[in-house]
Amino acid sequence: MTEIQSPGDTYSVIGKSVKRIDGKAKVTGQAKYTGDLKFPGMLVGKILTSPYAHARIVHIDTSAAEKLPGVKAVITHKDVPSQKYGISPARWDENIFCIDKALFVGDKIAAVAAVDEETVYKALKMIRVEYEVLPAILDPLKAMDEDAPLIQADYPHNINTEIHQNFGDVEKAFAESFYVRTDRFVGQRAYQTPIEPHSAISLWDGDKLTVYSSTQSPHYFQYYIARQFGLPLGNVRVLKTYIGGGFGGKLEPTGLEFAGAALAKITGKPVKMFYDRHEMFAHNRGRHRQYMNLTTGVDKEGKILGVHADFLMDGGAYTSLGVASAYYAGALLTILYDFPNYRFDMYRVYTNLPACGAQRGHGHPQPRFAFESHLDNIAHHLGLDPIDLRLRNARKPGTITPNEFKVGSCALQAAIEKARDISHWDEKRKTLSQGRGIGIGLGAFVSGAGYPIYRTDLPHAAAVIKVNEDGSSATLYTGAVDIGQGSDTILCQMAAEAMGYSFEKMNIISADTEAAPHDFGAYASRQTLMSGAAVKQAGEEVKNQLLELAASSFGVPAAELDAQAEIIYVKEKPERRRTFADVAREFFVKKGPLVGKGSYIPPKLGGKFKGAAVGTSPAYSFAAQVTEVEVDEETGEVNLVEAWDVHDCGQVINPALLHAQVHGAFFMGMGESVWEEVLFDKKGKILNANLADYRIPTALDMPQFHSELVDSYEPNAPWGVKEVGEGATTPTMGSIANAIYHATGVRINSLPMSYEKVWRALKEKRERDSRANV
Amino acid sequence: MYLPDFDYYAPPDLSEACRLLREFGSRAKILAGGTDLLHKMKHEEFTPEVIISLKNLSALREIRSEPGQDLLIGALATQNEIANSSLLQEKYRSISEAAWNMANNQIRHMGTIGGNIVNAVPSADLPPILIVLGARITLVSTEGERTVPLEEFFLGVHKTVIRDDEILTQVIVPAQTTTGSTYIRFGLRKSGALAIAGVAVAVTMEGEICRSARIVLAAAAPLPLRARQAEQVIVGQRVTPGLLEQAGLAAAQESRPRSSIRGSTEYRRDLIRVLTRRALHKAIQKEHI
Amino acid sequence: MAEVLTDSGQRKYHLINLNVNGDTRTLAVKANALLVNVLRDQLDLTGTKKGCELGDCGSCTVLIDGKPVNSCLVLAVEAEGHEITTIEGVSHNDKLDGLQESFLENAAVQCGYCTPGMILAGKALLTHNPHPSEKEVREAISGNLCRCTGYVNIVKAILAVAEKTAPEEGEQA
Known part of the structure; x- marks a missing residue:
């Protein structure tokens, strides 16, 4: 078991909710966006x-x-x-x-x-x-038909990507199962909808x-x-x-x-x-429309023995990031629950619609919706509480998935248990009145992709820190990209911590290919871990140079010195100290510019099979989300009452920014659960290419929301960090689907679970029930 | 996006506005709040050569009434002015509530009652409640003025009895003998969503007996639709939950909603059933208009 | 009525006096010029953002006579004679307004693109209703779409300002 260090006790900059470095420019309207x-x-x-x-x-x-x-x-x-x-x-x-x-x-x-x-x-x-x-193909289910027109000349049958992966023996697992269930789900085409x-x-x-x-x-x-x-x-x-926001778009x-x-x-x-x-x-380049068949075999106690995911996705007219989306859709299904046998089949087909790509949670939220719904169906069949079923299968730290992802830290079990407690799950499952329900969904995500988008041996991240000649400020140069999530702020916190400096004196020049060193950018939840690792190394290099220089003035070896919060001191005798600025100035006079540099290359990850790279990561985050809903059973209107997210995201650099990421991640998942869908007419033109009919939720639609954490430390990461920005999108759709099921007894298998779909499902259920009673 | 070119006039008074409108006729559009007009012009659904702004006609913003007299709402009164008017909140709360619920704050500050009427779209929220309260409107031109019952104003989507040279100047709501009224709308998000179904009702109750009832549906036909069969179900009857459900069914049957991306005909019809029952229930319970 | 000038291409320009953030500026604008574009392009007040240009997102919110409106749905010629406040007029010299401070303290800013509109919508609410309920806050910003925050910290930031100011006499806190 890894020893958990608590920031705040040992650290002077990280672990604190410092205000955003770009906040003032943004609240005054001075921040200039490209336009x-x-x-x-x-x-x-x-x-x-x-x-x-x-x-x-x-x-x-x-x-x-x-x-x-x-x-x-x-x-x-x-x-x-x-x-x-x-x-x-x-x-x-x-x-x-x-x-x-x-x-x-x-x-x-x-x-x-x-x-x-x-x-x-x-x-x-x-x-x-x-x-x-x-003639155009607008229906992805017809794209592979014999008589379908060919969209891209080099791709027969309009197949853009075809995946067949097989781990263990799924057929044998099903044969040995107590219960085997198949469900079919559909995920809609969604759009990232940045406001800028x-x-x-x-x-x-x-x-x-x-x-x-x-x-x-x-x-x-x-x-x-x-x-x-x-x-x-x-x-x-x-x-x-x-x-002004990206979300993959x-x-x-x-x-x-x-x-x-x-x-x-x-x-x-x-x-x-x-x-x-x-x-x-x-x-566009938003979330793919996906058709998802899931078959799962479980034993009597609900232990999952094998899973078969058989998917098809509408890629639109071009590849975009869709090859990765297609692999991600199946790859990450193995992360949350520990099962030995897994088969994944996928076709990503071309259609004459806008291309789809990576949207927050890349490829994974919809399969996760499907799997979490599917698991609830299994729990219902077995007469198990959905949380008990999940606990029975929850992944443990230090394990390897059937598709060869190494999971280091994993506090999933603690997250599930905490979500159960703070949501008053046990009580609410029993006492909520008709039309009101509570559901759970779990999620997980990579903390940076193990491999970049194109093949290269470049480091994934790099950073340079330059200390001003009199030590009164320092500038971090990084290719990492702040798209609103706050990376400029937390990377400056990390730099200051590693240098023994203070956040307030940091400046940053980021995301400029000429002024800053290379970094792949803001996607796959990679920057806190990967860019952070490079920044930490750069900061430590600055610190070590100062300690070396200060060592002679203190007359002790550098190893006996440390720096924190702008003070360089003798560890055994902290009253013997010099200011950071003082030593930094001396450094500049004697040796020239004080510069530290760092870079990060992830360890070799993943197996040897085709597509093994997608889904690899140095670390995985985990989340449990519970949602309480109220459904108007006459109109189908879904009202989200309250929601709880409990995250295992490793150590936290900036709690305020971290929780803010969870808020936004839930919000996007929530929008896709009930309100959002890109719709087309019969000629392939978008019918709702506006913010009136592509309904991202308003402040009135957002429920009371609680974001909580569990203790966690990731040994493969700087200061034990992991991702948060995408992981919290992945459980939401499933948790809401399960809450609607609990509230009404109807299972909506296609996203979004719009008011009309809920209304129709309830109507059909009433008709079924009344026929049964005749 | 951009707005196609046009000539712009902001006449100082109503008579000059009427004169300009007479001069330009169908080539001109009246600009009040602009929330709908500019939206449509950006999509080139309307490409007027001339815009006649009513911004200087502040007299048309007034909301007033004398005791026992008709209520007069100037055509330029904004949705928020209607929602926040203490006069309306006290005496015609159903109108102020309808104005409050119809759009978000920014739109309510600009959008006017006149615009919401003249624009003549099926999802408009103010016409149904005004019609059930027996509202009339005043149309003015260089020829003089005329008063038209609002119920007779609409002919279809973007089609009304207003002539090219006429300006809607005020809405007249007569003193009420009704005992309760309300408007319930249903949108696909809690703000910023057009009504996909709406029901306005006004009832006169005498104990448990419904003496009169008017029901008007929004987004249920090309124009605000009077649900006469539903009214007949309850008028003269002792009100029971079963009766209200029957009225809802009748309203659903006589409605003619279209299918769109916002909802199928079948769904909207059923919403009308539910909303009619709920609106009747609410209006009957209320002790104010 | 404002003076109308005609250029060599027979385009007509209206000479208008626009009062923005307390200063009056004389500008020549075409009749079809939208307030949002005049603010951004002619006055360089780019804190007013364009998000949808159809009044759906609230990014271009400005205050006209203290009321929040979408400046993408207002003709510049219509704004003459009114007091316009943009985000640049909310802070005084270098001193942030309490609501701006509160947005920073409560981590209510992420990408920042909706922030100017949110702050102006919040300002307008607090001016006429200094102690709003949470529901009232949510209603007041429901015309401003945010994709980053789920509104959680924005609502918190607006309520925090309300809590800091003492209730006025006779007002129920």
Whole structure:
């Protein structure tokens, strides 16, 4: 058992709820997001998109648009490199602009740069595109049909990704089971819906391109922009200012960067490109629609013996991050419960709909919804309390999953028990009145992906800390990306702790490919652990250099010194001390700049089978969530009354920011549970590409919410940290589904569990019941 | 997004507004709160050449009544002014409640009662409660003015009896003999969601007997729909829970909601059944309008 | 009525006086110019954000005569003659308003994109109702969508300001 260290006792900076480093800029309106930036002579640009789901492009006539006063350039595929790109190198299948065919409503056809927004909008309407409309596939279940039209020429049967993984012997496990159950679930297409729309500003200086972008990963953007335009990485600088949320939707190139770079090159002017809200929905890259068949065999006591997950997902017209999404969907089903036999089959198919990608909890929340619902059905059949069934199967620390993920720290059992206690589960399961119910769902997630998106031996994270010459401040340079989650703040806390410095004197320059060292960015809940490890190393290097120097003035070996809270002192005689600033200044005078650096490469992880990399991580978080709901059994209206999340997220760097992550993660899961779904008409056009009918919940819909922790320390991580930002999204849909079931006796197998679906299920149940009584 | 070009006028008084409207006719649109007009213009559902703003016509914001007289609500009164009016809260609480529940705070500060009526969409929340209370509206043009019962104003989606040269200036709610009224709406989220079904009722009770009842449905037809069969179920009857359920069933039957992404016909019909029963129950229990 | 100027392209501009954060600025705007764009592009007050441009998200909330409205649904010409407050007008010199402080203390800020609108919606509530209930707070910000916080800490931050101010005489705390 790992010894648990409690921050606060030993630490002076981490473990404390310091205020956000960017807070003041944000509450005063001074924080400039990409769309707020202005450069002299800046033009604005927009992309023209296809109105058809599947169409051959016969002819594009840009002449009228070019003649409109104020228009500076109109470009099509002829004006940009024609090589394909993507985010997942296994399947590069996108072009900057469509060449022969448009593959969905919203596919990119041309772009305009002009002096102002109004002119751009007018010019877009003046581009004449002649299309030959082709039959489209809008139903993923028909994508693999023999007579289905082919969407991408290189992918027969419209299969984008096919996965068949088999661990142990599932058939044998089922044969030996006391009870084998199959359920089918459907997860809807959802959208990340950051409140800040995407934008990008491109500026050229000779052969050097600078792109300000609303991105979760300047590094990947830099990599893909450089590749696309044939530039060395060093000639492309990608940076961001403030980011208004991402949730996975700003992880891959949006097209704005490529089109903007091309327009800026042609016009010789900075170009700001942006999406309107409806264009964000059309570009999409949100959560896949998934069809999920689950079969599970259990013994008499409810111990899980084997699981078969047989899934199909609607990928939309392009790969996006979908290869990873497809693998994640099955890979992470093995984390929470300990069972030896597992089989996972998946088809990710192309359709003529917007591409899907990574959304908070990447690939995992919907399968988790399915599995948690499925487990409740099993508990019901066996006459077991759903929590008892989960405790019976809950993973233990220091175990290995059938698909070869090593789980180090794991306080899942404690989390379940605490959730049961604080929610008054036992009492409420028995006493809640009809229409009111309580349900549980568990969740887990990676603390950073074991492997980056494209194959490379670069470290996953790196950091540099430079101390000011008089020691009165220090600057952390990191490629890590603060998209709102607060990484700038916690990384500065980590830097200060490692240096023996104070948070208040830290500055940060982050997410700038030129000024800061490489880091892969904000995705897969990786930064606290991975970027944090690099920052810790950099901070310790600063500290060690100071201790070395101070050692001679104290006349003791450096090993007998330490630094904390800006004081360098002799450990045995703490009254012998010098200030950090004093020693830092001396260092600069005698040795030059005081700089520390660090980098992080995860240990070798995972098995040797195909797709073994996806789901590997140095550490896994665990969560138990309980939700109490009230259902209006006449209208189907679902009212969330109260919810409790108990998290095993390792040691905590900033409790206030950590709980805030849980709030938001639950909130997204809750929206997808009942309210959110991207809907299409019969021609593939989105029907609700707005925030009135794509209903993210309002402040009035949010229940009373409690976020609690269990003691945990992850030995593979700096200061024992783990992730939190995505893990808390994964249990929510299942917990709400189970609460609705408890409240009403109806099981809703498809997301979202909208009022109408609940109403219909209740109506059908009443009809069944009355027939049974006749 | 952007707004298509237009010429803008902000006349100083009503007569100049009427003159401009006469001059431009169907090429012009009246701008009151703008929450709906500008929304539609951004989508190019409307592309007026001329916008005539009523911003200077502050007299049209007034809400007033003399004891025993009609209640007058100026067409430019915002939803929040209606929701927060002490006069309405005291004497016509069902109207102020309907205004409060119809939209979020930002929209309520801009959206006007006149706009909510003239816009003529099936999901509009104020017309049903105003109709059950027997409201009339005043339409003014250079030719003079006329008064129209609100119930006769609507012809269909975006279709009303208003002429191109007329401006809606006020809503008149007569002094009430009804004993209770209410409007219940159902949206798909607790704020920022259009009504997918709504029911307004006004009843006159004498002990347990319902002497009169008016029921108007929102989002149940192309226009606010008077549920006459449901009314007939309860008028002259002693009110029982079973009777209210029957009225709900009748209202559901005579409703003609369309299927949309917000709800199927079948679902909306059943909502109307439930809401009608609940609204009747509430109005009967109430001791105020 | 404001003076109307016509440029060489026959475009008409209205000369308007806009009172923003206590200062009056004279601007030439087209009739179709939206307040949100004039604030951001002509006055560089980019604290007012654009999130949906249809009045659904509240990111562009400003106060007009103390009332929160969506500036994406207001013509700039219509705002003349009113007092407009943007997020830049909430703090005084370098001193933060109590509600801004409370947002920082209660970790109510994440990505920050909804924050200006939230603070203005909260300000407007507290001005006319200094001691709101939790329900009233939630109602007052229900036109402001946030994707990061689940509103938990935003509600807490607004209520914390209400708790700090003493109830006025005669007011029920």
